[in-house]
Amino acid sequence: MSQPSPLITTEQLAAILGDPNLRVYDCTTYNEPVPPGSEVPYRAVPGDKTFAAGHIPGADFLDLQGEFSDASSEQFFMMPDVAQLEAAFGRHGLDAGKTIVLYSIGSMMWSTRFWWMLRSLGVDARVLDGGFDKWKEEGRPVETGAPKGYPVTTFKATPRAGFFVDKTAVMSRIGDPATVIVNALGPQFHQGLEPSRYGRPGRVPGSVNVPAATLTNADKTLTTLADAEAKFAAAGVTRDKSVILYCGGGISATIDLLLLTQLGYDRLTLYDASMGEWARDPALPIETD
Template sequence: MSQPSPLITTEQLAAILGDPNLRLYDCTTYNEPVPPGSDVPYRAVPGDKTFAAGHIPGADFLDLQGEFSDTSAQQFFMMPDVAQLEAAFGRHGLDADKTIVLYSIGTMMWSTRFWWMLRSLGVDAQVLDGGFDKWKAEGRSIETGAPKGYPATAFKAAPRAGFFVDKTIVKARIGDPSAVIVNALGPQFHQGLEPSRYGRPGRVPGSVNVPAATLAKADKTLTTLADAEAKFAAAGVTRDKSVILYCGGGISATIDLLMLTQLGYDKLTLYDASMGEWARDPALPIETD
């Protein structure tokens, strides 16, 4: 069976809204600022309030940090074990045989993070291009109130290897000509020109920069494949190399991962802890301009 496109348009979603085979999820999280000197870079707040204020009809809400992350980890949003994810997705009625659509507010990175997590579990979901912002801007139907949810399932994952790597692997690939390490943060953070909320300013040595923000257009949809291809090529990202993506907390880099997947790259992985771990560990090398 052919895999679905990782993206679905607002028009396509509107055409299947109300279909009993649709499983639609709002994945929004907000990173709120914390006082200077705090031990954490931000406060992760679930988007349940904005969900209640308005969501796509029939959608359920997924709390990324609360239910779908390893809350014992030092960093936010770390991938938990498979059993935790099976239980959490099962509670929300996830069924790999259904049409699974993910969306978020403000940026697509929260839905692309869930998309990447689900891919690692053997589930091919779709992400709403432009998210709730585009849906709302087009005047499409909106529902308010708490999520009604879907009937629970006994979800069983079929894990795929290689979707996540740790700092040991990243460090070992520095300078490896068969690999390219890509930073999805903005250029000012990649170059170490501004203080970083994650710790030491700078980047993983030798890494190149394809900011996730440059892959999105003003209407929140993703850029064209031709434009994305040109941006990755200019940074030296080629199909013959293993590609390791990172950012601040393993979230915005999943936008790069979705674009690369669409472009046919298949040797892709995510450094899950990203700069949230790397910048705080003095034993790890860091590079600035």
């Protein structure tokens, strides 16, 4: 049986809106600036206020940092243990037997992050292409107010191995000809040409650059598969290699991961702590142009 597409269009979602087997979740978070010299690169703020101001009818809201991340970690958005995720998704009525649609505001990266997390738990959700921005721009129905939520479920994960790696695993793969390490941050940060809010400027040594920002269109939708394939190929990302993705906090790199998944790549993993950890650890090597 073929897997469902990881994307759903606004037209397709509008056609099934109100279906009792549909579960829609707003995944928006905002990274707000902090004063120079702060110990953290930004302040993670849940998008509950923008949810209340307008959301897709019937949707629930997921607070990534508040409920779905490891609160004991020094890094934002780190993948927590399975038990925490089972409890949190269960509270929000997530049921693998339903059609699960994820969306976010401003960038699809928040919804693609949840998509990757759910895939690692054995659930194939779908991401709204263009997110709430496109939905609203097209004049589709919008609801306001706090989330009403879905009936609580007992969510049982079936974890899949290999979706996340740590710094030790990344270190061990630097220089490995069978592996390509991909940085999803912008070229100015990849090259170390601008100060980084994460710490030391630069990149994981030997990594190549396929910025997530180059994989999206002006209307917030993802680029075509042909364009994505060309960009990855130009960077040396090929199907015969294992691919490790990273960015600043393990969020924007999931846009690259979704497109690579669509393209049929199957040896993919995410360095969860990304530059938020790497750039601040003087024991880890860093490279600049």
